[in-house]
Amino acid sequence: MSDTTTDTNIVNKIKIPTVIALLGAGLTFAAGTGYTVLQTFDRWIDKKINSRIEPYEKLITGIALVQDAEYDDAVVQLEKSLNGLSVKDLDESLRKALIDHYMLAIVNSDDITNQEPDFNRLKEHLKHIPKYGWHNHQLGWYHLRTGKVDQAINYFEQALEKFNQHQEYRETADSYWALSITQLIKGDVDKAIKYTTKAELANPLAYSLDSLLKDKDAMKKDEWFAQLMRTHPTYGQKFDVWVSEVQKLVCARKT
Numbered sequence: 001m002s003d004t005t006t007d008t009n010i011v012n013k014i015k016i017p018t019v020i021a022l023l024g025a026g027l028t029f030a031a032g033t034g035y036t037v038l039q040t041f042d043r044w045i046d047k048k049i050n051s052r053i054e055p056y057e058k059l060i061t062g063i064a065l066v067q068d069a070e071y072d073d074a075v076v077q078l079e080k081s082l083n084g085l086s087v088k089d090l091d092e093s094l095r096k097a098l099i100d101h102y103m104l105a106i107v108n109s110d111d112i113t114n115q116e117p118d119f120n121r122l123k124e125h126l127k128h129i130p131k132y133g134w135h136n137h138q139l140g141w142y143h144l145r146t147g148k149v150d151q152a153i154n155y156f157e158q159a160l161e162k163f164n165q166h167q168e169y170r171e172t173a174d175s176y177w178a179l180s181i182t183q184l185i186k187g188d189v190d191k192a193i194k195y196t197t198k199a200e201l202a203n204p205l206a207y208s209l210d211s212l213l214k215d216k217d218a219m220k221k222d223e224w225f226a227q228l229m230r231t232h233p234t235y236g237q238k239f240d241v242w243v244s245e246v247q248k249l250v251c252a253r254k255t
Helices: 005-011 014-035 036-067 073-082 090-107 115-127 133-145 149-165 171-185 191-202 209-214 214-221 223-231 233-254
Strands: none
Touching: 005 191, 014 223, 036 073, 036 090, 073 090, 073 115, 090 115, 090 191, 149 171, 149 214, 171 191, 171 233, 191 209, 191 233, 209 214, 209 233, 214 223, 214 233, 223 233
């Protein structure tokens, strides 16, 4: 939408009696006070226009911050966008873009333990868009990162159902991988391996056992995984056991 169209729409919504009253006042007092009243009217119009445009500017900024992985800053900007918009009245594609990026920012934020108010607000907004497997998958990560393992498992399983329902079979790999982590947290290495191999089967490019082994040291050093290990100490304790089991599988394939 161009700035001209936006300005026109806003001006069209200004009540006519208000405009007439302000213009009348401006014409009546212009001779004695210069253009003070008309300048006040101009500032009032500018304020109205800016108040309508600003939430969209915050939306664009928030999306850009998500793409740059600046998730905590993105939460702030997207929250400001939500404060200035009526979400249910937005165009469907714009509404989905806003809510999806807001979700992604919250789920991946460094300061996720302080995001509960935003998360509760997000759940209300999710009622205004169709919910797909991706949404359930992200909800699973939120609950896992905030220490709620059983709820996380429930959402990851719901994600698998949705992905299969829509024949998005490659996307199931992400949820299988997440479920492998939940099983390490629960101390069940065998189940974790089962889900790891399912992830590989669904998307061998992203989750091949060879590539996972190559990334094992980087995963332990990555702050995202390190934070997860701090939240769930068992994950850190069982990680090396999981690596050993994956190595056995890889070696078995080569013999």
